[in-house]
Each structure stands twice: as structure tokens, then as C-alpha cells.
Amino acid sequence: MANESPAPRRRGSARTDALLQVTLDLAAEVGYAGLSIEAIARRAEVGKHTIYRRWPSKTALLLDALNRAWTTDLDYSDTGDLRSDLREQFLRSTSALSEPPIGPVYRAVIAEAQSSPALRATLHERFLRTVERSTMDRIVRAQHAGELRADADLTFAAEVLCGALYYRHLLTTMPVDERAIDGLLDMFMAAYAKR
Incomplete structure (x- = not known):
């Protein structure tokens, strides 16, 4: 069976849009108190550093979303x-x-x-x-x-x-x-x- 190539990595505004949407979706599921940068990173399939480069906290990320x-x-x-x-x-x-x-x-x-x-x-x-x-x-x-x-x-x-x-x-x-x-x-x- 042929190896499938990995999904292309999103860059720039597409990555931002995806992170903001994942943040909203996850917050709707777990609430503000249950939300974490780690969980957002896992769901979005990015490293935490990718998020922390743009947003200093989950609050800043959630409010931007x-x-x-x-x-x-x-x-x-x-x-x-x-x-x-x-x-x-x-x-x-x-x-x-x-x-x-x-x-x-x-x-x-x-x-x-x-x-x-x-x-x-x-x-x-x-x-x-x-x-x-x-x-x-x-x-x-x-x-x-x-x-x-x-x-x-x-x-x-x-x-x-x-x-x-x-x-x-x-x-x-x-x-x-x-x-x-x-x-x-x-x-x-x-x-x-x-x-």
C-alpha cells in the first residue's frame, strides 16, 4: 500500500483562521475554565510555541477568536x-x-x-x-x-x-x-x- 503524503501545512492567515476556529470549537465544548493552550495546540495539530508566538495567553487567543x-x-x-x-x-x-x-x-x-x-x-x-x-x-x-x-x-x-x-x-x-x-x-x- 502506497504511503499517503502528510496534509500540507497551513501558513499565515489560513493557520490563524484554523487556530481561531479550533479555539472557539474547543471552548464551546469545555468552557473557559477547561480551555488550555495545550489542548488547543493538540486539536489544531501545532506546537504550543506556534500559539505563544501570537498570543500570550488563552484569554487573548479566545477573545481574538x-x-x-x-x-x-x-x-x-x-x-x-x-x-x-x-x-x-x-x-x-x-x-x-x-x-x-x-x-x-x-x-x-x-x-x-x-x-x-x-x-x-x-x-x-x-x-x-x-x-x-x-x-x-x-x-x-x-x-x-x-x-x-x-x-x-x-x-x-x-x-x-x-x-x-x-x-x-x-x-x-x-x-x-x-x-x-x-x-x-x-x-x-x-x-x-x-x-
Whole structure:
């Protein structure tokens, strides 16, 4: 029987993509506490040094994996209709937070962050800030386009838009459904839409 040649080694962005996906998959299976660089390296069939060259810790690697999944799949549309774009984004975000790979991994990281100020700071810097900035960018573009009041300071509004649905999803048993999303957007537009 002829010897099969080994699978070609992945390089560059393909290797990065594979490591990030393995990290998400494994975290969904074992949770944050059960995740280790060693287990990720084994599953990805790479040496630990390959991972440590790019990421100093499992936290940094996991947050990069979450950030990649989030920003790749959940970028805001810009159709010129702010309410419609926000609604579409929030529906997709809600779906992502409710199912693998993002949902269970994100909940595990949030739980762990409650007893780790360093993880909480890293979570905000490497993941939540990206979500906040993306929302802020979209509503500021709408303000410049004349959809929102020119005199409005939108900083707090962006935090409320991001935070309200996370609060429901992570801390309550209330549904994050179309009715909740529409109620949040109605409140936002009533406060900030150009008259």
C-alpha cells in the first residue's frame, strides 16, 4: 500500500483562521475554565510555541477568536435606513448570542470575568469595545447623513443600544426577540431622530 503524503501545512492567515476556529470549537465544548493552550495546540495539530508566538495567553487567543467570529459575521449594513440597519444587526447578534460558537463561549467568559478584573479589562478592550465602536460608527454616520439630530451626543446612546440586549440575554430570563428589539429602537429613534 502506497504511503499517503502528510496534509500540507497551513501558513499565515489560513493557520490563524484554523487556530481561531479550533479555539472557539474547543471552548464551546469545555468552557473557559477547561480551555488550555495545550489542548488547543493538540486539536489544531501545532506546537504550543506556534500559539505563544501570537498570543500570550488563552484569554487573548479566545477573545481574538470571539472578535473574529463577531466582526466577520456581524458587521453593520449601511443601507441609508438607520433603524432598519440596527434592527437587522440586533436580530443577527441575538441569534449569535443564543447559539454556538459565540453564545456559550461568551457566557463562559463573562462568568469568569466576574472574578478576574484582568479578564474583565481584556474582555472590554478586545471584544466589547469593538462592538461599541461599530455601533457608534453606524449611528454617527446616520447623524452626518441627517437621520439623527445634529446636536445629539450619541456616546451614551451607543452604550444603551449595545447594553440593553446584552443585559436581557445574559442576566434575565426575558426574551431577546423582535418585540424587545423594536421597543429599544423605538425608544432610541424617539429620542434622537431628526424631527
